[in-house]
Amino acid sequence: xxxxxxxxxxxxxxxxxxxxxxxxxxxxxxxxxxxxxxxxxxxxxxxxxxxxxxxxxxxxxxxxxxxxxxxxxxxxxxxxxxxxxxxxxxxxxxxxxxxxxxxxxxxxxxxxxxxxxxxxxxxxxxxxxxxxxxxxxxxxxxxxxxxxxxxxxxxxxxxxxxxxxxxxxxxxxxxxxxxxxxxxxxxxxxxxxxxxxxxxxxxxxxxxxxx
Amino acid sequence: xxxxxxxxxxxxxxxxxxxxxxxxxxxxxxxxxxxxxxxxxxxxxxxxxxxxxxxxxxxxxxxxxxxxxxxxxxxxxxxxxxxxxxxxxxxxxxxxxxxxxxxxxxxxxxxxxxxxxxxxxxxxxxxxxxxxxxxxxxxxxxxxxxxxxxxxxxxxxxxxxxxxxxxxxxxxxxxxxxx
Numbered sequence: 001x002x003x004x005x006x007x008x009x010x011x012x013x014x015x016x017x018x019x020x021x022x023x024x025x026x027x028x029x030x031x032x033x034x035x036x037x038x039x040x041x042x043x044x045x046x047x048x049x050x051x052x053x054x055x056x057x058x059x060x061x062x063x064x065x066x067x068x069x070x071x072x073x074x075x076x077x078x079x080x081x082x083x084x085x086x087x088x089x090x091x092x093x094x095x096x097x098x099x100x101x102x103x104x105x106x107x108x109x110x111x112x113x114x115x116x117x118x119x120x121x122x123x124x125x126x127x128x129x130x131x132x133x134x135x136x137x138x139x140x141x142x143x144x145x146x147x148x149x150x151x152x153x154x155x156x157x158x159x160x161x162x163x164x165x166x167x168x169x170x171x172x173x174x175x176x177x178x179x180x181x182x183x184x185x186x187x188x189x190x191x192x193x194x195x196x197x198x199x200x201x202x203x204x205x206x207x208x209x210x211x
Numbered sequence: 212x213x214x215x216x217x218x219x220x221x222x223x224x225x226x227x228x229x230x231x232x233x234x235x236x237x238x239x240x241x242x243x244x245x246x247x248x249x250x251x252x253x254x255x256x257x258x259x260x261x262x263x264x265x266x267x268x269x270x271x272x273x274x275x276x277x278x279x280x281x282x283x284x285x286x287x288x289x290x291x292x293x294x295x296x297x298x299x300x301x302x303x304x305x306x307x308x309x310x311x312x313x314x315x316x317x318x319x320x321x322x323x324x325x326x327x328x329x330x331x332x333x334x335x336x337x338x339x340x341x342x343x344x345x346x347x348x349x350x351x352x353x354x355x356x357x358x359x360x361x362x363x364x365x366x367x368x369x370x371x372x373x374x375x376x377x378x379x380x381x382x383x384x385x386x387x388x389x390x
Contacts, residue, residue, distance in 0.1 A: 037270060037271050038270055038271075039270055039372075039373050040270045040271060040372075041268060041269065041270050041373070041376055042267070042268055042376055042380075043267065043273060043343070044372075045271070045272060046336065047336075047364070047372070048372060051364075051368070051369060051372070055368045055369050056369050062329075063322075063325040063326070063329055064325065066325070066328060066329040066332035066333070067324065067325045067328040067329065067332070069332040069335070069336075070328040070329075070331045070332045070335065071308070071309075071312065071328070072305070073332075073335055075301065075304065075305050075308060076229065076230045076231065076301050076304065077229050077230070077298070077300070077301020077302065077304070077305060078272045078273075078274035078297070078298060078301065080272045081272060081274070081298055081301070081302055081305075082301065082302070082305040082309075085302055085305050085306060085309060086305070086309045086312075089306070089309050089310065089313065090309075090313055094306065094310070097306060097309065101298070101302055104271070104272075105271065105272070105275075105294070105298060107270075107271070108269060108270045108271020108272070108275055109271065109275055109278045109290065109294055111269060111270055111271070112265065112266060112269040112270075112271065112275045112278060112279055113278065113279065113282050113287075113290060115265055115268075115269050116261075116262060116265045116269075116279050116282070119261075119265055120261055120265075126387075127384045127387075127388075129264070130380075130383050130384045130387045131380035131381065131383065131384050132264070132267075132268035132380065133268075133347055133348065133353060133380075133383055134352075134353065134356055134379045134380035134381065134382055134383025134384065135268065135376045135377065135379055135380035136267060136268060136343065136347070136353075137344060137347060137352075137353035137354070137356040137357045137360070137379055137383065138356050138357065138360040138375060138376045138378070138379025138380070139360075139372075139376055139379075140340040140343050140344050140357045140360075141340075141356065141357040141358065141359070141360025141361035141362075141363075141364060141379070142360060142361070142364050142372055142375075142376075143336050143337075143339065143340045144336065144337055144340040144357065144361045145360075145361040145362075145364035145365045146336055146364075147332075147333045147334070147335075147336030147337035147340065148333075148337070148361065148365060149333075149365070150329055150330070150332055150333030150336070151330075151333045151337075153329065154326070154329050154330045154333065157326060160330075161326075161329065161330035161333075162330070164330040164331060164334065165330045165331070165333045165334035165337070166334065167334070168330075168331055168333075168334025168335055168338055169334055169337060169338045169341075172334075172335075172338050173338050173341060173342060183331055183335070186331055187327060187328065187331060190326070190327030190328065190330060190331065191323065191324070191327045193327070194323045194324070194326035194327040195323055197326065198322065198323050198326075
């Protein structure tokens with residue numbers, strides 16, 4: 001049935017190719033990060049990055065993004081700057097990293113100064129304060145939605161990733177322990193479990209070939 | 212370590228914080244307060260609180276608080292020096308770590324490392340959302356706004372967040388007016 005074949009071919013063409021997304025140009029990197037930097041009112045920046053780089057453009061896989069996020073948190077310095085550097089560097093090398101960090105930081109720097117000029121005069125108006133707080137609360141919903149997505153994704157490996165995520169919460173929120181030792185320690189535990197998991201699903205790579 | 216040069220002072224205050232601040236800006240805000248208010252007397256306590264609130268609400272990372280302090284101290288040049296001091300050293304360090312990470316990226320253990328790190332990222336994201344929500348000024352409304360927003364962002368993967376955030380802001384304004 002040639003007609004049907006032609007039809008299915010034409011309906012298939014507009015869907016984007018699934019796996020190899022070409023790396024973005026430096027210009028697109030700049031535009032994406034500048035847009036995030038200039039519009040991410042109330043925080044939740046990693047959620048914004050996730051939506052653009054994983055969901056919309058598929059430049060990174062979910063696992064790549066989440067690993068980059070953890071590394072950015074362990075490193076010193078503002079972690080969203082580290083995350084932007086990591087993503088830019090992965091996609092376009094060192095120059096890509098530099099462009100990404102500058103695009104993420106410079107527009108909101110200018111905006112923050114302008115905003116402070118305006119708001120320090122209007123600061124007594126309480127509804128502005130309420131509006132900004134509601135905005136920040138909504139932005140935390142964005143952050144949480146990426147976290148929940150990650151929980152769901154790692155659940156496919158079993159229950160141990162869930163236990164790790166809960167341990168992060170217990171360590172940092174309930175016990176108020178310092179972040180770096182908690183994350184490094186739990187990363188070691190995670191490596192042990194991930195290694196066991198890998199051996200179970202793919203024994204060939206783990207064991208020497210049986211003769 | 213006060214010097215006679217205001218730009219040098221800004222650099223001396225913020226550059227070490229760049230390399231000390233781990234796990235988000237929260238940990239260094241206390242130290243910024245100590246330096247800017249108590250040691251250098253650049254700002255009053257009330258001014259500091261105002262700038263902190265603005266840095267949280269403004270787009271971009273919360274660490275832009277350093278930019279705002281620099282701007283209060285000596286205008287655009289101050290903002291530039293403080294920003295470079297706070298973001299520069301950590302970015303240079305992150306560059307080298309990231310380069311090493313990407314060089315070893317095609318090794319077979321990459322999948323194992325990613326499987327180990329993803330649950331930590333999930334835990335970090337949820338914990339930071341809860342910490343920030345708890346610092347809002349009371350009531351269940353911010354939590355409800357966050358919950359409904361999370362549901363929307365979960366359901367609609369590529370929706371533009373900004374309109375949703377603005378509705379969140381309006382809801383809190385109306386809730387505080389009427390409740």
